[in-house]
Structure formats: C-alpha cells, structure tokens
Amino acid sequence: MSSHASDKFVYHEPGLQHQFEDMKQQEESVSIGMWMFLVQEIMFFGGLFTVYLVFRSKYPMAFAAGSNHLDAFWGGLNTLVLIVSSLTMALTVYYAQKGNRNMQVVLILLTMFFGAVFLGVKAIEYTSKYEDGLVPVAGLNKKVKENPNAEHGAAQAKPCYEMGHGAEHTYINPRGEFQWVDCSLVKVAEKGGFLTPEEKIGYYSNGDIDADKFRDKVRIFYWIYFVMTGLHALHMIVGIGLMTWLLWTAWKGTYSHDYFAPVEMSGLYWHFVDIVWIFLFPLLYLLGRHFLH
C-alpha cells in the first residue's frame, strides 16, 4: 500500500507512507488530521445543536412534552452501552500497543457488539415512535384503520389539555400522520405563568389552547430528535464499518508497539461518536422530566 518507485534502498518501517520521513512524523500527521476531522464534526453537529437550542428556548413546553414521551430507560441503557463500548475501545488501543493480538480481536468484537446493541435499541425506539404516530413525516407512521364497532369522537370532545398521551394505540390514523393530542403541559405552564412570548402566540388561537398548533411545535421536536439521532446512528454505522476493517487487520496481527495509529485513530472517532450521544441523551430525553412529577 505504501512505497514509491524512487525509494530505492531506503529501509522502510511497515506502514510508512512515501511522503513521510519517519514514523514519528507520520503518526503526528495522522493524529492532527484526525483531530481536525473531529473539529469539523463538532461544527457539523453544532449546527443541529443550535437549531435545538433556538427552538427549545422558543417552545420549552412543546419540547418538554415531546421529551417526556421518549423512553428514558432505553436512552439511559444506550448511554451505558456506549460508555462501556468506549472502555472496550480504549482497551483495544492499549492491547494494540502491547501487540496482544488475541485481546485486540476480542475487544474489537466486544466494541462491535455494544455498537450493535446500541443500534438495536435505537431500532426498538424508532419502532415505538412509528407505532405511536410520532414520526414527523406524514405517511410514515403506522396506519390504523377506523374500527366500525368502537365508539369514537368521545376523545375529541374533551379539550386537549385534559387528555394524556396514554391512549396511543386506540386512535384512528388511516393516513399515518403525526399524532399528538395532549397539551396538558401548556395548561401547567399557563397556570404557573411561565409561558414564553413565542408560546403565547404559538400555542393559542382565539385565546384558547389550540391542539393543532401545539402539535406542530411537538413535531418540530421530533424532527430534531430524528435528524440528530439519525445522523448519530449513521456515524455509529460508519464506526462499526471501521471496526470491521480494524478486526480484519488486527486478526492479521498488523499492530504492535511500533505501529498502532489506525487503532488509535478509529478509537478517537468512536469516542467522539460516544460523546455526541452523551450530549444528545440529556438534551433529548432528560430536560423537562421534572414536569412528570
């Protein structure tokens, strides 16, 4: 993969690319390059975090309502899974430096396993959002036909702030649209007097709480939720791809005390993806939970 025709009789360490003088220079370059890549990743996610920040400060109640419907158990479990996977990743780097091939392979497999568990949990969560009618895109939710025997219309008669969002599976949603009927949090905030000016305009029509207008704001939350966690999951998939390659090269015994940069760089990437989740979890799942009590 390396070497150049003009290299003639120069001794080359394994993995040294033609443009570098020695391994130290190569490692430094690769490391700075990876850090710069992570910097641009931070800016990439930074745009999304800005969008989150702006809309949350505009519509905190809608965000609290949406957030409280996410399952903090699954989110917490995933946080734990990712932190443990970071540990196994860090240990992989350690054993790569030691040149211990077997431990590397085992730990990479473990890291991949935890990554897969994370994605599996994410799939469970997405499915539940699909069934609850909380995917913000029209037509992408579970389509529920009208049951001719059930009496309906009773739910709609009540104002939206008296309905919980517990009756997810009984609503009628023949076209798979985004569903949200519960605006009780707006009532709480109205009584407490802490609605923001945007909320006072955004949730009300004719001086009364409007379920449709509130739903639009919750939908913005779910838009942000799906885009942020979706992009994060995409990064996880890329990470697992990297791990597969790493597994193959570690299996061949490529890495040793002298050459372990690929392991270290993949590790940096893996940790970065973890850290993004460490920010996503509280922002999406936890903020606003105090309204549950």
Next chain:
Amino acid sequence: MQNADAIITDSSGEPKVNYLTNGSTIKSWLLTKDHKRIAIMYLVSVSAFFLMGGLYAAAIRLELLTPASDLMESGTYNKAFTQHGVLMIFFFLIPAIPAILGNFLLPIMIGAKDLALPRINLLSLYFYWIGGGLTLYALLQGGVDTGWTFYTPYSTTFSNTFVMAVGLGIFINGFSSILTGLNFIVTVHTMRAPGMTWFRLPLFVWAQYATSLVMILGTPVIAITVLMLAIERAVHIGIFDPAIGGDPILFQHLFWFYSHPAVYIMILPGMGVISELVSNFSRKKIFGYEFIAFSSIAIAVFGFLVWGHHMFVSGQSIYAGLVFSFLTMVVAVPSAIKMFNWTATLYKGSILWNTPLLYAVGFLGLFLIGGLTGLFLGSIGLTVHLTDTYFVVAHFHYVMVGGQVIAYLGGLHYWWPKMTGKMYSEFWGKISAMLVFVGFNLTFFPQFILGYQGMPRRYASYPEELQVLNIFSTAGASVLGVGLMMPVVYLVHSLFFGKPAGDNPWMLPGLEWRTSSPPPTENFETMPVVTWEAYEFGEENGLDTEEARRREAVSTVS
C-alpha cells in the same frame, strides 16, 4: 516530439522524469497521489466551471442592456443569476486558489514531498467532481431559481426548481473543501523541511493556513444547513416555515455563519498570492512579515463574528445589528494592515513590471475600493438604503473578482513556468492584464452609482433612466470577457510553443524556485534544508544577483 529540447537533461544525458512525464495513462492521473497532478486536474475542472459561470454572467449583462426584460423572462433571469452565483462561488472562487495553486505549491514551498494525506487529497477532488456533476445535472434539468443564498421559506416551500440536486451538490462539494483545508493544516504542522520554521514560511502558506481554518470550521455548518434544507424540502415539517412556528431567520443565521467566513475563503488565499507577488517582484523583503501573517489569522477569526451584517434588514434585533456593525468595522483593520504593508514593500523596491506584478497592482487598487465600500455596507444606517441594490453587487464583485480572480490570475502567471516548465508570452500577458483591469472597472464601477440611485439587484428589468450606466456596464463586461479569454489562448499556446522557462525564471529565493521546472514527483532530489529567512534577496542565499540585475536592465530597456 516538438518539445524535446525543453526536457531538462541531467549529467548522464537521460531526460529527467518530472511529475508530468511520470506516467501518461489515464489511470496514472485518476489514481495519482501526487499533489501536483491533482492540482492540474483541479485547474482543468475549475476552469471549466469558471467558463460556465462566465457564460451566465454574459447572459445577465446582455439582458440588462435594455430596460425591458426582453431577452429572458423574469423566471429565466432568476435562474441565470442563481446559477451564475452557485457556479462561481462554490465551484470556482472557493476552490480556485487553495485547490489549484495551494495544492500545487504548498508542499513545495515548505519543502515536503507531498501533502501529508495524499489519498484524502485525491478524495477531495472526487468530491468536487461528484458535487459539480450533480449541480450540472440540475442545471441541465432546468436549473434553480432561489438565488445562491437559498433563502427559506422560498427555497423549502415555494420554489419549483431543482433545489435538492443543487443543494446536494453543494453539500458534497463542501466536503471537498473541508478535506483540502484539513490536509493543509496537517501539512503545515508536520511536513516542513528542516530549518523551515513557522516564521520562515512564505506568506502564501500562512494565508492558506488561515483559509484552511475557516474551511474546517465553517464548511460543516453549511453542510448541515443545506442538509436540513433538503430534509425540510422533502418532508415539509416547517422548521424554517413561519406559518407553523418555524424560523426562516434561523436559516439565514446558519447560512451566513458559513457564508460570511466563506467570503474570507475567497479572499485570504488571494491576499497570500499578492504578498508573494509584491515582495518578489519588488525584490525586497516584505515589510512587516509578522503583521501580514497574523492579520491573516485575525481575519479568519473575526470573519466568524460578523455574519449578522448580511441580515441588518431581515428582522434580527437592532442591538445584534449594532454589535455586528461594530465588528464589521473591526475586521477592516487586519485587511488595512495588509494593504499598508504591501504598499510599504513596493516603496523603493526594485520593481519588475511583469504580468504577475501588473495583476498585483491591479489587486491593490480594486481591493481598496472593494474593501472601503464594504465599510459603507457595514454601517447599519447607510446599509438600509443600500441593501439589495447594485451597490452590494458592485461591492462584492470588487472584492471577489477584483480580489480573488485577479490574484488567482496573477498567481497563475507567476507560477505557470514552475507548473509547466514553459514561459508564456509576456507581451500578451500584459495586454490581457490591462484589459481585465479596464474591463472590470468599466463593468462594475457604474454599478456603484446604479445602486446608489436605487437599482435593485435580481430584477430582469429596470427604469429607463438607468440605461446609460447599464450600457457602460455591459460594454465593460465584453472587454472583461475578452481579457479573461486571452490567457486561455496564450497559456495553452505556451504549453506547446513556449520557451523553456528554466528552474528559476524570476530569480527568486523561495523553495519552489530551487527545484526543477516542472518539479519531479517528489518535488526535490534531496531533502532541502532551509537556512534563510523568507524573502531574503541576497547572494548568500545562493541567488545569482548579477544575473538578476542583468535581466532587470534588459527588461527596463525593452
């Protein structure tokens, strides 16, 4: 082989292999890791996009020859100026100097064999091609009419054109510039030759470094913004749609957070080229090296704090406006530092009036006007009158064309003998430099007046009283077009019939002039060791000053 005499032979009489002759199959180009070959491929592709953007400009100027919208109807005109903007900004101005001149010269200037990450460099070229291809596809399908700024909610909800394809093209092309920036940063940090300390770096390298910082910090933000725009357009949730509580101003904030720093991506490299040209063609150590170097970094940093001056009248708070207005004034300071230092360098220099210097001097004048009118637009009171008029159009063309394009042409002429080993025709070079200067001023200076008189931008028709100045402008555009086409002819001509340039045709001390022209694949026969400061013109540097004086005498006589 008609250029056999041009091949430099070493002592054994064997023709030396340079980067151009090292492999001639298509594969050896498409899979190359050589930064010089990648730069040449960029040169060809970027020039093609420049030509296309130029054709749209010609269409716009032809339409504006008469007050009525007779050549194009308004919808077509909207597409014409949008595509002019998209092609010129994302596919010409941003990659022009970094990806062509920077790619070619940065490793040579610091004495490296290649960029630190050559595969990433090739990948960035492929991203450029894919992004460009998608954009071309959209243009062939019918184009896009939102303006290059893609303001929401028009772009997300109402426009019936190919916003998605162009957006995706820009998204992918963004990674090209991120990767180039990343590569440059790494290369400057780790690949400098022994003795090449930070303060011996040519100022071109400093400028590229500052540009790269902006590229990796700013470009990801436009990427995510365009991605959100695309998702919005596909699924219509309305986070940018005020009807359901979305925020169109948020899009503008995100967009300009990148696109204002991007303005500096489009001018900083040009400033780097001008530092080279001014110092080298006045044969004098540059005045205030550290100030010029750090002012590049300062521009990169301040550039991130002024995006709000694009939004003075679009609904941001007046207090934010005041702060942005103040910071906009601040960013003029480092630019002014550069201007003063360049002028001081020219003072009492022994100036060679070659084509590159003609471009450099043109840059000084044009950038002065472009920069100062930027202050007009940055003052929050005056800008209410000038926003979205031709004053703005003239201002940014003075900075972008008068700045970056002129600097790019100057740099291209300056390093052409190094890149190809051939000398272009100095006579035609000077003619074209002067045509570009005259044509440019004739095109855009009337637009300042038009804008001040209230002619709004982005309309296909205008009141009849404004026709005289518009005719001037269109006439100027024709001259400018001829001036810009001429280098294509005589530079290509020089490839086949040009005189061999020799290793150091300008008699300069920089590292790039200490290797053969064209350079070998790994740039230097042996690893260079740098023992001199940047821009030191003296015999102790191994420069043949006698020869330089003789050439100077010849050039003053002729």
